[in-house]
Amino acid sequence: MALLILSTILIAFLTWLAYVIYLRREKRRLRKKIGLDGPEAHWFLGNLKDIIDRTKFLGYNNAQEWNMEMWRKYGDRFAIYFGQKLDIYLANEEDIKEVFIKNFSNFSDRGVIEIFRETKLNASLLQNTYENGWKHTRSAIAPIFATGKMKAMHETINSKIDTFLEILREKAEGTEKWDIYDFEMSGCEVSRSFPTCTQDLGSDQGCAKKKSSEKFWSEKIRQTFFFDFFRAKKYRKMIFEIFFGIFRFFPNLFGFFQEKWIKSDFQGLTLDVIGKCAFAIDTNCQRDRNDVFYVEARKFFHHIDLRNNPLVTASVMIPELMWLWKFLYKFSGLASAEDPLVGGLDDVYERRRGGEGADSVDLLKLLLDREDDKTKGMTKQEVIENCFAFLLAGYETTSTAMTYCSYLLAKYPDVQEKLYQEIVELKRSGKTLNYDSIHQIKYLDAVYKETLRYYPPVIHFISRTCLEDITIRDQFYPKGCAVTVQANTVHRSESNWENPDKFDPERFLNTEDPTKDGLKWIPFGVGPRYCVGMRFAEMEFKTTIAKLIEMFQLSVPEGEADLVPDCNGVIMRPRDPVRLDLKLRK
Numbered sequence: 001m002a003l004l005i006l007s008t009i010l011i012a013f014l015t016w017l018a019y020v021i022y023l024r025r026e027k028r029r030l031r032k033k034i035g036l037d038g039p040e041a042h043w044f045l046g047n048l049k050d051i052i053d054r055t056k057f058l059g060y061n062n063a064q065e066w067n068m069e070m071w072r073k074y075g076d077r078f079a080i081y082f083g084q085k086l087d088i089y090l091a092n093e094e095d096i097k098e099v100f101i102k103n104f105s106n107f108s109d110r111g112v113i114e115i116f117r118e119t120k121l122n123a124s125l126l127q128n129t130y131e132n133g134w135k136h137t138r139s140a141i142a143p144i145f146a147t148g149k150m151k152a153m154h155e156t157i158n159s160k161i162d163t164f165l166e167i168l169r170e171k172a173e174g175t176e177k178w179d180i181y182d183f184e185m186s187g188c189e190v191s192r193s194f195p196t197c198t199q200d201l202g203s204d205q206g207c208a209k210k211k212s213s214e215k216f217w218s219e220k221i222r223q224t225f226f227f228d229f230f231r232a233k234k235y236r237k238m239i240f241e242i243f244f245g246i247f248r249f250f251p252n253l254f255g256f257f258q259e260k261w262i263k264s265d266f267q268g269l270t271l272d273v274i275g276k277c278a279f280a281i282d283t284n285c286q287r288d289r290n291d292v293f294y295v296e297a298r299k300f301f302h303h304i305d306l307r308n309n310p311l312v313t314a315s316v317m318i319p320e321l322m323w324l325w326k327f328l329y330k331f332s333g334l335a336s337a338e339d340p341l342v343g344g345l346d347d348v349y350e351r352r353r354g355g356e357g358a359d360s361v362d363l364l365k366l367l368l369d370r371e372d373d374k375t376k377g378m379t380k381q382e383v384i385e386n387c388f389a390f391l392l393a394g395y396e397t398t399s400t401a402m403t404y405c406s407y408l409l410a411k412y413p414d415v416q417e418k419l420y421q422e423i424v425e426l427k428r429s430g431k432t433l434n435y436d437s438i439h440q441i442k443y444l445d446a447v448y449k450e451t452l453r454y455y456p457p458v459i460h461f462i463s464r465t466c467l468e469d470i471t472i473r474d475q476f477y478p479k480g481c482a483v484t485v486q487a488n489t490v491h492r493s494e495s496n497w498e499n500p501d502k503f504d505p506e507r508f509l510n511t512e513d514p515t516k517d518g519l520k521w522i523p524f525g526v527g528p529r530y531c532v533g534m535r536f537a538e539m540e541f542k543t544t545i546a547k548l549i550e551m552f553q554l555s556v557p558e559g560e561a562d563l564v565p566d567c568n569g570v571i572m573r574p575r576d577p578v579r580l581d582l583k584l585r586k
């Protein structure tokens with residue numbers, strides 16, 4: 001009997017496996033069938049293998065370079081296999097216009113990795129589908145960025161920037177260099193298993209001893225039992241990944257291993273700003289690294305990166321077992337980061353419903369009004385998930401953009417000086433740096449646009465799913481495939497920009513505005529689904545950079561290596577720490 005059951009199970013499994021292999025072979029033929037070229041895909045990993053190959057174990061090796069290489073090799077229209085999914089990459093202006101704008105109705109859904117549908121972002125503007133009410137949510141959120149409301153928010157932003165500058169002044173007055181972008185070992189995973197550690201995340205006191213001993217032991221285990229043993233072996237990297245992957249699958253159970261998180265003053269600032277402007281909460285995260293929002297938001301971003309999250313990688317590689325990945329999601333690092341964030345937002349929601357902060361004009365107020373409006377309807381879950389989306393979308397992106405800008409201004413002192421002189425000129429004419437004047441400084445606008453052209457912070461997100469088979473400009477797009485535009489390829493294309501690899505803000509001064517057609521300059525995306533927070537980001541960026549340059553002179557310390565951008569799956573940010581010299585202007 002047992003033998004019968006076992007052989008039935010075995011036959012069922014083999015039949016399923018044969019079917020899966022057949023389907024995969026068919027999928028692999030699809031690219032050729034639709035006449036597209038692209039890098040050869042690994043039978044199991046697809047082109048994810050190429051990306052993984054670019055990743056050094058225990059560190060990054062510019063995975064982003066790969067996308068640029070592929071574009072140079074295959075041109076403006078080619079396709080890759082992102083795991084099992086066909087992803088058509090476009091870089092040609094006409095193609096982008098036809099797909100993302102003219103045929104938006106057939107490409108209205110964002111191409112989201114399936115497992116992310118399990119996150120508490122699924123009812124938010126970031127992820128929701130057209131059918132699920134994208135248009136309805138967008139129309140509820142867009143009014144928060146009307147000029148009148150932005151002006152009111154500018155005051156709030158100003159006070160947060162003052163705190164930021166105060167922190168920098170303390171650094172400049174000491175002998176410290178400004179570590180504008182750095183890494184630190186997390187304490188958050190540890191604090192879950194050892195609750196007393198919570199207070200010590202990022203600080204050197206209290207639990208520091210415990211943390212360093214944990215770090216010591218995890219390093220020791222790696223080195224003694226594994227690293228040396230497998231050093232000469234061809235597949236050691238894969239074995240490591242699988243082994244540590246098991247631990248990272250269940251961070252709540254194995255809160256033992258520490259993670260490498262980003263540490264940046266800009267992050268503290270942007271999170272503080274979005275907390276206040278979107279939900280009227282004061283986070284104190286600029287000074288306090290233990291702040292729950294600061295800790296968990298960073299953790300969430302860490303786990304979004306495929307290279308840090310084997311669960312997401314597995315779900316992309318073996319989508320046939322999606323039910324299993326979805327079940328395991330509950331135990332993943334992403335889930336453990338989002339629970340306290342969403343819990344905190346739920347709490348804010350309840351307090352606002354209870355009458356607290358009734359006068360605030362912020363995103364939450366708009367969403368609550370929408371929830372009250374029975375004809376337009378919005379559920380509590382939608383309200384909270386959209387707040388969560390704002391928290392995430394509004395902080396890492398803008399802070400990365402400002403990191404790049406500070407670095408570029410330090411690297412090109414003549415650009416910095418010209419910007420400084422324009423600010424001085426504005427002040428001399430009796431104006432202050434307010435909402436209106438910030439938008440009148442032409443050179444600031446040029447620096448802002450050139451920074452985002454040169455280093456677009458978001459590159460893997462301008463993606464759509466094809467809803468029905470369609471042929472556009474002689475190209476067949478099969479239902480279900482993803483179509484992606486990578487801002488960095490468009491921004492570095494010679495057909496769009498003269499000398500694209502040169503950082504040159506002047507290009508925005510003398511000609512007709514090249515950002516006008518919305519197709520050459522796309523750091524905020526393309527078509528109706530472009531970034532809803534664009535004007536907010538612009539205001540925050542320009543105000544911060546203007547005030548920073550008014551107060552400090554930035555320079556790159558001697559011997560400091562050039563910045564290398566790297567992509568975490570969504571955000572393109574510096575691969576290594578960035579340090580600048582900070583001099584207080586008289």
Ligand code: HEM
Pocket residue numbers: 110125126127138389390393394395397398401456457458459461462463522523524525526527528529530531532533534536537
């Ligand atoms: C420099 C800063 C920022 C950059 C570079 C950026 C970039 C982007 C990009 C490329 C997209 C995808 C657009 C597309 O698919 O065509 C996007 C979407 C989005 N962004 Fe931003 N963003 C920034 C700041 C912000 C801020 C500050 C907020 C909120 C306050 C925000 C909220 C959103 C939302 C909600 C979406 C989804 C829009 C939709 O699907 O309708 N972003 N962003």
